[in-house]
């Protein structure tokens with residue numbers, strides 16, 4: 001990587017002088033932001049005429065900058081003046097020397113160090129009686145040389161051949177660079193550029209005085225210090241090349257520092273031991289959170305395995321009690337009952353029959369295992385011959401008419417002793433209608449656990465095997481929700497809350513954890529995840545193949561539902577999970 005890669009360097013040199021500097025910055029991989037703060041102009045004053053026409057009176061010309069050289073020769077050329085042969089040059093600075101050479105002249109004296117006082121001392125040591133001196137300067141040159149000449153009692157004449165002008169129209173540009181923090185370093189090659197810059201940024205909120213500030217020499221640096229720049233760098237030799245070296249050095253060090261400064265958080269501290277992990281665990285899966293679904297069928301001695309749901313059975317009432325007692329033993333507190341009737345008809349009348357399979361099952365559980373909370377799934381699809389969740393009129397599911405049957409079903413389930421009514425039919429207004437029906441019938445104390453957000457999901461496939469509830473034509477997409485929708489889920493939940501739901505169910509669970517979180521965050525009702533049949537069967541199948549560890553994967557997924565905001569989980573894994581949690 002180049003040393004100045006990606007670094008933005010402000011160059012304040014005048015137009016004519018900035019070019020080589022800019023080139024070097026770009027060679028180093030940097031980007032130069034050039035803003036000539038100073039401009040130079042030939043000073044062709046009347047009084048100069050007299051001097052340049054009497055150059056033979058002088059022995060030495062003192063030149064201290066390339067600008068001085070440039071404008072001196074420009075002045076001579078303009079007035080067609082030729083230099084007398086014997087005139088000698090005393091100069092300071094490499095650039096000055098170059099400039100002089102470019103006009104075809106050699107310096108006769110160069111001090112060992114490029115400092116004005118040094119120059120004078122060394123010069124007079126060699127030439128104690130130098131003759132008349134012409135000192136070429138700009139209007140902003142310092143008075144070190146004149147003072148020294150005066151002190152030596154030598155005759156000298158100053159000639160200001162150029163004027164330095166402050167350029168102020170870069171103000172906006174510079175302030176915007178500073179404001180957007182685009183600049184990485186500032187460079188100054190003269191005290192006057194420093195003061196020009198300081199003037200420009202005066203009063204600005206971000207004034208660049210915190211940026212590394214590279215000054216060509218000690219005088220420039222001193223000026224910078226006076227104006228409040230905080231990170232000033234001065235090279236050992238006062239040249240552009242040396243500034244470049246310093247810039248390169250500075251930024252490669254900065255890069256190294258950044259690497260060694262690299263700090264990070266040690267999250268693993270809290271994962272070191274199992275007891276440490278237990279200490280910081282955020283989500284806890286408890287057996288009490290689990291709701292067990294059961295399928296009850298007519299008949300006797302029936303314990304029918306559901307082919308697509310290994311481990312799940314349809315049971316007849318004579319097996320029901322022992323199943324329920326097992327739940328109590330395992331500390332599972334609630335059960336959701338699905339009925340598989342012997343007969344189906346157009347309006348699903350077995351759903352609300354006093355002696356329907358669900359009603360009988362509920363009565364039996366409440367009688368024999370009263371500590372269990374019994375939840376009744378309220379829907380028509382297991383009971384209608386067409387398998388839809390409402391009644392069909394002209395090939396359509398008639399919403400409002402269906403509500404009548406659904407409400408009747410809910411009331412009959414409450415009559416049978418259900419503790420909670422869980423309508424899953426997705427008709428509009430089912431919560432309002434059921435709430436009203438229950439209240440009318442004297443069941444205002446019975447809560448409604450609404451399948452508020454129920455998607456038209458292919459994850460229900462195995463359940464329809466278990467409950468014999470597949471639609472005989474079409475699908476459920478005209479009443480269950482489109483899996484692509486999120487905002488609609490909020491609307492569904494919102495209306496159920498308004499209609500008086502006591503619990504909200506999100507179903508399915510696993511592919512809809514995002515929805516669960518959102519519902520949890522927006523509404524303050526207990527939230528139930530329905531870990532549906534397809535989610536069950538996929539894990540069972542993979543586990544039977546030895547592809548996943550069933551226990552670990554089940555506990556992980558149930559925990560993920562709680563983490564997503566579920567307070568309760570309806571799951572066919574309830575008994576297994578309860579056993580595993582007990583072992584833990």
Ligand SMILES: NCc1[nH]cc(CCC(=O)O)c1CC(=O)O
Nearest residue numbers: 379381424459460463532533534
């Ligand atoms: N409306 C009845 C109902 N209640 C619960 C489920 C699915 C449960 C599961 O897949 O585990 C269904 C099936 C459906 O809507 O098609």
